[in-house]
Amino acid sequence: MMTGPMKTRRQPLSLTALLAIGMCCSVCAQAGQDPPAPKKEQAPAPAAFNRLTVEVTGGEANKPVENASVYVKTVQEHTILKDKKTELNVKTNQRGIAHIPEPPVGRVLIQIVVPGWKTFGKWYEITDPNQVIKIHLERPPKWY
Numbered sequence: 001m002m003t004g005p006m007k008t009r010r011q012p013l014s015l016t017a018l019l020a021i022g023m024c025c026s027v028c029a030q031a032g033q034d035p036p037a038p039k040k041e042q043a044p045a046p047a048a049f050n051r052l053t054v055e056v057t058g059g060e061a062n063k064p065v066e067n068a069s070v071y072v073k074t075v076q077e078h079t080i081l082k083d084k085k086t087e088l089n090v091k092t093n094q095r096g097i098a099h100i101p102e103p104p105v106g107r108v109l110i111q112i113v114v115p116g117w118k119t120f121g122k123w124y125e126i127t128d129p130n131q132v133i134k135i136h137l138e139r140p141p142k143w144y
Contacts, residue, residue: 050129052103054110056096058117058137064096065137068114074104103129112137 052072058065069089076084092098105126110133112120117137124133 050102052100052126052129053132054092054098054100054112055132055134056092056098056112056114056137057134058114059139062136064092064094065112065114065117066092066094066096068092068096068098068112068117068137070098070100071109071111071113072100072103073109073111074106103131105129110135116140 054070056065056068072088074086090098090100103126107123108126109123112135118140120135120137
């Protein structure tokens with residue numbers, strides 16, 4: 001059951017909408033142009049982002065090493081404040097590839113840790129954010 005106030009509330013809203021549409025059409029008619037088409041919302045274009053690729057292989061057969069922890073460490077040296085240290089950890093996929101999104105440009109330490117393989121660590125100079133770094137791991141020596 002509708003009450004009187006509900007009808008009066010709906011009428012001003014519809015009248016306001018009709019007046020706005022009418023004004024838009026009259027302005028366009030005066031200018032001699034077609035009414036503006038409603039803008040379609042476009043999906044944002046996929047942003048081309050930078051990512052460093054680390055390929056990890058191991059052994060004499062150069063097979064990909066999967067599930068290896070890849071650590072990327074940087075140090076921003078400051079003269080007055082403490083040095084800022086950042087670290088990023090990613091894992092390699094079945095093909096032995098790890099992608100580091102938006103890598104820092106400059107001097108970075110890349111460390112690879114995987115059970116059953118020698119731990120690897122080396123400083124690299126990253127000049128191109130889309131650089132590919134290939135790392136080869138060795139088996140640890142038998143000590144017995």
